[in-house]
Structure formats: C-alpha cells, structure tokens
Amino acid sequence: MTMGAALFLLVAVATVAAALGVVLHPNPVKSAIFLVVTLFLLAIVFVLLEAHMIAALQVIVYAGAIMVLFLFVIMLLNLQDDDPERGRHRYVLRGLAWLGGVVLAVELALLLRGATMGGGEVPADYGSAEAVARSLYTDFLLPFELTSILLLVAVVGAVLLAQKQRRSSLP
Amino acid sequence: MGLIAVGIAAVKAFAVLMLVLNMSAVLLWVERKGSALIQDRIGANRANVFGVMPLNLGLLNTLVADPIKLLTKEDMVPAGADKLLHFLAPFLAVFPVLVTFAAIPFGDELVIGGQAINLQVAALDIGILYVLAMSSLAIYGVVLGGWASNSRWALLGGIRGAAQMISYEIAMGLALIGAVMAFGTLDMQAIARAQGHHFFGVIPAWGVIYQPLAFLIFLIAGIAETKRVPFDLPEGESELVSGYFTEYSGMKQAAFMLSDFAESVVVAGLAATLFFGAWQVPFLFRDGFHFPGGVIVALPHLAVVVLQIVSFTLKVFALCVFQILVRWTLPRYRYDQVMDLGWKYLLPLALANMLVTGIVIVSIG
Numbered sequence: 145m146t147m148g149a150a151l152f153l154l155v156a157v158a159t160v161a162a163a164l165g166v167v168l169h170p171n172p173v174k175s176a177i178f179l180v181v182t183l184f185l186l187a188i189v190f191v192l193l194e195a196h197m198i199a200a201l202q203v204i205v206y207a208g209a210i211m212v213l214f215l216f217v218i219m220l221l222n223l224q225d226d227d228p229e230r231g232r233h234r235y236v237l238r239g240l241a242w243l244g245g246v247v248l249a250v251e252l253a254l255l256l257r258g259a260t261m262g263g264g265e266v267p268a269d270y271g272s273a274e275a276v277a278r279s280l281y282t283d284f285l286l287p288f289e290l291t292s293i294l295l296l297v298a299v300v301g302a303v304l305l306a307q308k309q310r311r312s313s314l315p
Numbered sequence: 316m317g318l319i320a321v322g323i324a325a326v327k328a329f330a331v332l333m334l335v336l337n338m339s340a341v342l343l344w345v346e347r348k349g350s351a352l353i354q355d356r357i358g359a360n361r362a363n364v365f366g367v368m369p370l371n372l373g374l375l376n377t378l379v380a381d382p383i384k385l386l387t388k389e390d391m392v393p394a395g396a397d398k399l400l401h402f403l404a405p406f407l408a409v410f411p412v413l414v415t416f417a418a419i420p421f422g423d424e425l426v427i428g429g430q431a432i433n434l435q436v437a438a439l440d441i442g443i444l445y446v447l448a449m450s451s452l453a454i455y456g457v458v459l460g461g462w463a464s465n466s467r468w469a470l471l472g473g474i475r476g477a478a479q480m481i482s483y484e485i486a487m488g489l490a491l492i493g494a495v496m497a498f499g500t501l502d503m504q505a506i507a508r509a510q511g512h513h514f515f516g517v518i519p520a521w522g523v524i525y526q527p528l529a530f531l532i533f534l535i536a537g538i539a540e541t542k543r544v545p546f547d548l549p550e551g552e553s554e555l556v557s558g559y560f561t562e563y564s565g566m567k568q569a570a571f572m573l574s575d576f577a578e579s580v581v582v583a584g585l586a587a588t589l590f591f592g593a594w595q596v597p598f599l600f601r602d603g604f605h606f607p608g609g610v611i612v613a614l615p616h617l618a619v620v621v622l623q624i625v626s627f628t629l630k631v632f633a634l635c636v637f638q639i640l641v642r643w644t645l646p647r648y649r650y651d652q653v654m655d656l657g658w659k660y661l662l663p664l665a666l667a668n669m670l671v672t673g674i675v676i677v678s679i680g
Binding site for chain 1 (some may be wrong): 401439441444445447448449451452453455457458461462470473474478479480481484488501549
C-alpha cells in the first residue's frame, strides 16, 4: 500500500467515525463539535485529492463559519441532552430519516455504477484557484448565479423575520 | 524528499515558531512597560526570587519570572465543567494561531552551496486562503472555553466572542480580496516579490499604496479578531470578570493570553506581508542597494538575506507596537457599536473597495 492510500484510509475511517459521533452523541454541543471534526477531516480528504482550493474553502465556510453559527445557536438556546424517543413527532421524524437515508443510498449506488476507479490522468492545474474559478464562471455559470440568488433570498427572508419579531415586541 | 530537505523544513518551522512565541513574550513586556509609560506609572519592576527579596530583573521579570509563576500555579477545573472540552479549549485557541504563520514568507531565497532555500515554511499556492482557514478555526477555543466552563460569565464571553469574530472575519476576508485582486495571486511569496519595484524610482511599490482602504479595513478587523481593547468585549474585565477564560488558571489561562498576543503578531505579519512589502527593503535588490541617482552599493548574498529577515521582523514588531498603542489609547466600544462598525461600515466599505479595484483593473487592462 502506498503512503497516499494509507493516509486516505486513516482519514476516511476517522471521518466516518466522527460522522457517526454526530448522529449518536446525545449532547447537541458535542454533536456539533463532531460535525466540525467531520468537516475538517473532509477538507483533509480534499487535500489528498490535490483539490487544495476546495479544501481551504471547506474549512473557511463550513468548519470555520457555518458551524460556529450552529454552536452559537445551540449555546444561546442552552439545549440540554435530548432523547428523541420522547419527542411528540418521533414516528414522523423516524420515517423521514429512513426516507432520506434510502434516497441517499440509492443516489450513491447510481453514482458508483457509472464511476471508474483510479487511473485517470490529472491535469497540471487541477484543483488550483484558477481552474476552479474558470469552471465556475464558464461551465457552471448558471447554477452558480442561481445559488447566489437563492442565498440572497434567504438573507432577505432572515432580515424580514428578525424585523417582524422586533416590531411586534414593541409596545 | 531527502534527509537534508526534511532538516531544512524542520529548521524553518522551528525558526518561525520561535519568532512568533518570542515576539509574543517581548510584546507582553512592551505592553506592561508601555502601558505604564502611557499612564505615567513605573510598571512591573521587581520579581521575588525564592521569596528572599524583590529584585529588579528588568526584561527578565516578564520573560522568566512570569512563566515560572504561571507554570507552578494550581490548575483548577470548576465543578460541573465539561472536563474534556475545558481541557482542550486552550489548545484549540493556541494551535490555529501558531500554524497560521507557516504560510507567511520571512525572506526571499537563501542560496547555500548551490541549493536555493525558500524562506517560507509552507509554500502554498493558496497561502491567503490557508491563513483565513486557520484563523477561522481560532474561534473554537473561545466558544468551547466559554461553554465548557459551566459559568455564566464564561458563556456570555464565549457567545460574544463567536459573534464578534465571525462578523469581523467577513470584513477581513473581503479586504484581503481587494489586495489579492491588486496582486493577482494568492501565493504570499509571489505577493512579497511583486512589491519589489519602485514608482518613479523612489516610492516603494508596497501594497498600502495600491490598497490603502483595504489596509485600514484589514487592520481594524484584525484588531477586532485579536479580541483586544477596544474590541475586548469577549473578555471585558469590568463586565464579565475575564469573559471566556474566567474559569481558567495557571498555564491554561496563560495559553489564552498567549493566543491573543500571538494573534496580534499574526495580524501584524499579514499586514506587513500584504501592505508593507513583506521582507522587501526599499532600494535593496538581489545584489545590493540601487539608490535613485545611480548610486550602487553591492552587498554579498548573505547580507542581503539577513537584511530582508531583519526588515520583516522590524515591520512586524512596529505593527505590533502600533496595536499596543491603540489598545492603551481607546476605550472599549459598546456591544452594538462593535456590531454596527463591522456590519454597517467595514463590510460595505470592503465591498466598495473590491468593486472599485475590479473596475480599475479592467479599465487598465
């Protein structure tokens, strides 16, 4: 086994273990920390794939920003250990979780069927900032712009909700 | 990679680590004596050695006596604290700060025996993104230290810290994008080299001339990221005891303090690299000084490299001292003022800076 493969195996096992921690840990703060660890390890997987730009963005956006907001909200609401078995909608939630899991598994199976393993030639500028930017602004321009509009709508919506709450709390 | 290459890499990593840690320690001394100077006091001037008598050890007071004191203090963990996270938080605060400096170049190439050594620990194509990624992870030490302590003061400090650091990270990142657009690369060594020429043969082409607004925004956001006065709301002695590290003692408390100082050094290092020519010395080229008017002073290679390293260190130190001056000059902002400054002033200004930079670059071609 080459050193790259050994490293990948190590990181992959750790990633899956951390992901299991997210789901299985009863404490919401610990779950969120496991998610941070999972996302950080995913960034290492990206580095092993030579996708340095994506790895850096993964850490900046997910591990460093979005997860901080998750933790922020969990700490602000002061959530305690939570037993989902006692919830009101437990059967609905359980059904939805199974449905999501099955859809994901089917998608993964379909993807793996058409994939070829290894042996591909890697271009010299693969994963560089220029390569990622070029494909983002040419081949994927429309999805990219649509995503930005989606995010803008979410931001406007969040501001509107916060404003509404503040106005109604005034005497 | 051969054994020599590994050895060189290890020496560079060690040298940079020592630079950050020693600079932090010296800054602590500058802070104590400098604040005394500003406030017309004498400041810390004696250490009690072996309980015998107070001795004035000068610089050694802070460099030797303080660490020994902190190391020998009792390490307390509050009842009801989350033991594992309480233990990990100081490490999570210090680690990302110390590894950030790996991407910052402290000199050009050193050629020894025909082998060129790049004076930068990690030559990354995406250097600036790496710096942003690591500094974004520094929040976890603050947040988890605040949460794991099982204390209201600490929790409030942790929540304030999370909100403040994430707000200013955006303005800081966007300010850096302005500079990146001006230089056209994310590689910090390439940015350093791009600042080697002179406008009209006299003015060094440093980043602050291309991007003055970006420098201002970066410096303010950077000081906010270090969580020091006037942005010390996560600590806020007069409101929150000492905020997110209220429940820490001994060396762990010192680790949080150290991470604040090391962050100052990192902010100064970044500002020096992007806006003040990194290791460039005005009129110094690879073979010596070329002064305007045709005066040339030839220097050996080693002297040039040493001058570059000294220049970088001095720039970082000067920017650190400036941060300390700010810290002892301005009072603390109110919380809503901190949020307003970040979101309503720095963020739109940074966006406008990006837009103008883009227009200028496109129109120049």
